[in-house]
Amino acid sequence: MEQRILGKDLKVSAVGLGCMGMSHAYGSPADKDEMCRLISQAVDIGYNFLDTAEIYGTSTDPHDNESLVGKALKPYRNKVIISTKFGIRFDENDKNVNHALIPDSRPEVIRKSVEGSLKRLGTDHIDLYYQHRFDPNVPIEEVAGVMADLIKEGKITHWGLSEATEENIRKANAVCPVTAIQNRYSMMARQYEILFPVLEELRIGFVAFSPLANGFLSGKYNENSSFEKGTDYRSVMPQFKAEAVKKNQKLLELLNSLANTKNATPVQISLAWMMCKKPYIVPIPGTRKLDRLIENAGSAEIKLTQKEVTELDKILAEIEMSEVFGGSKIINK
């Protein structure tokens, strides 16, 4: 697969693999052995960039996903870039399927997190370590200082911010150069395009999470789709509601017609659109299925010209669209 550079020197496959949904947020966890096989198939196909987080757990193991990724990547450790995240925990008292998040980036908490992640990932260093959410109780400069220390100690090699704002990017980067941000970005969620100038000025990559609007942009869901209550976040996501599916038909038709002209699939158009927009955008779609893993990797070969991207942007700005999931509630404690 084509490679891209995040920040100054982090070389990753143009499409990464988001591993979260194998353990968390998309219904009961998938079979571990099957997912281990899928991750090794991903490496064979050319994915070398795998994303997880300390917090992606199951009802029986709060850190299941990191352990899964660590186990699956053991034979390939030196061939792959592993990203993981620190700095949030779930509010266990929250009864919603998507529990609220409690940010906690106190230096002593980060120190404990990094040791746990290294152990579960079975590695002596993390290639890209993100602050999962900003903690209003800890200045971002202090977090950046901890990252600089972890880099000096060799425990991490690069760092980044998730759901970053321009202010935090600038403050953080001034203390310890930021390699990438990881923010929500898809045809249905374009609010962070506002960050493109600062990312270009400071040479920081943009890793796009939920690039398929949680799968909705595949067009594989309709008003009859149902999701496991209690474990599947899609059961509460606005884009999957029956009225939203209806409202989004024009968008799905647009994707289908572009897919036909480019001999691609709607998913490939969604991913190619962002990759062709900026050379520093790297989507990390998640899947539990081999055929989709292959399809998503194939999007790196679909080329849209800048003119086509701009025209598409114009249509996207005008076309009728439902609300899209914007993330779980954050509680500041």
Ligand SMILES: NC(=O)c1ccc[n+]([C@@H]2O[C@H](COP(=O)([O-])OP(=O)(O)OC[C@H]3O[C@@H](n4cnc5c(N)ncnc54)[C@H](OP(=O)(O)O)[C@@H]3O)[C@@H](O)[C@H]2O)c1
């Ligand atoms: N930093 C953060 O706060 C944050 C938040 C959310 C996610 N993330 C990261 O971003 C990654 C991706 O985000 P996401 O999983 O929320 O959303 P996504 O990648 O937009 O969508 C994932 C969903 O799309 C489906 N899908 C994937 N490829 C498909 C294809 N070719 N055709 C049809 N359906 C397809 C998957 O279903 P199947 O499994 O059935 O294929 C899955 O349900 C996560 O794994 C995680 O690593 C980070």
